[in-house]
Amino acid sequence: SAVISQKPSRDICQRGTSLTIQCQVDSQVTMMFWYRQQPGQSLTLIATANQGSEATYESGFVIDKFPISRPNLTFSTLTVSNMSPEDSSIYLCSATIRHTNTGELFFGEGSRLTVL
Amino acid sequence: AQSVAQPEDQVNVAEGNPLTVKCTYSVSGNPYLFWYVQYPNRGLQFLLKYITGDNLVKGSYGFEAEFNKSQTSFHLKKPSALVSDSALYFCAVRTEGFQKLVFGTGTRLLVSP
Numbered sequence: 001s002a003v004i005s006q007k008p009s010r011d012i013c014q015r016g017t018s019l020t021i022q023c024q025v026d027s028q029v030t031m032m033f034w035y036r037q038q039p040g041q042s043l044t045l046i047a048t049a050n051q052g053s054e055a056t057y058e059s060g061f062v063i064d065k066f067p068i069s070r071p072n073l074t075f076s077t078l079t080v081s082n083m084s085p086e087d088s089s090i091y092l093c094s095a096t097i098r099h100t101n102t103g104e105l106f107f108g109e110g111s112r113l114t115v116l
Numbered sequence: 117a118q119s120v121a122q123p124e125d126q127v128n129v130a131e132g133n134p135l136t137v138k139c140t141y142s143v144s145g146n147p148y149l150f151w152y153v154q155y156p157n158r159g160l161q162f163l164l165k166y167i168t169g170d171n172l173v174k175g176s177y178g179f180e181a182e183f184n185k186s187q188t189s190f191h192l193k194k195p196s197a198l199v200s201d202s203a204l205y206f207c208a209v210r211t212e213g214f215q216k217l218v219f220g221t222g223t224r225l226l227v228s229p
């Protein structure tokens with residue numbers, strides 16, 4: 001398994017501000033992903049974080065709103081920009097690990113954002 | 117396209133009774149199937165997976181799941197439920213060579229004392 005550390009674990013933010021979430025993995029990572037879980041909902045993939053290059057975004061998500069960086073193999077950040085109350089969600093970092101080739105994801109504890 | 121269906125929003129079971137949480141899937145190609153559990157205010161924890169081999173796979177906390185190719189199902193089971201099993205359960209699928217996991221909508225399991 002892997003330990004995935006996310007911070008902040010929760011935050012209360014004002015409308016119009018931006019917040020950056022950090023994710024650190026303690027194992028050799030193959031892929032990293034960012035998911036959003038809106039209240040009472042399932043997980044929606046935001047993007048695949050690519051090392052040293054632009055992230056690959058899913059339909060409905062754009063770089064201007066959710067800029068993502070992955071400067072090295074085990075670290076990534078997600079910024080939620082110009083927040084509105086609709087952005088109140090849990091944001092989850094996840095990764096697949098090099099020694100498991102079957103693709104199970106390991107998740108961080110999530111970052112619970114509340115936008116007022 | 118890959119998809120997963122969890123037909124029950126909630127499953128209620130009494131402690132000590134067997135439990136089943138249902139999942140059906142749709143993929144092109146051979147499926148890789150997963151179950152995750154989410155406790156309140158926590159991230160997702162991996163429970164078990166089916167890649168190939170025996171149709172009955174065993175996982176963490178006494179859970180198991182049965183892969184049924186003809187019915188395209190991967191139901192989660194446990195012979196004797198515990199109150200501490202109460203949580204949100206997600207089924208997920210991917211195919212070989214396709215890295216992204218697609219998640220179902222989740223099923224809330226409530227185990228009563």
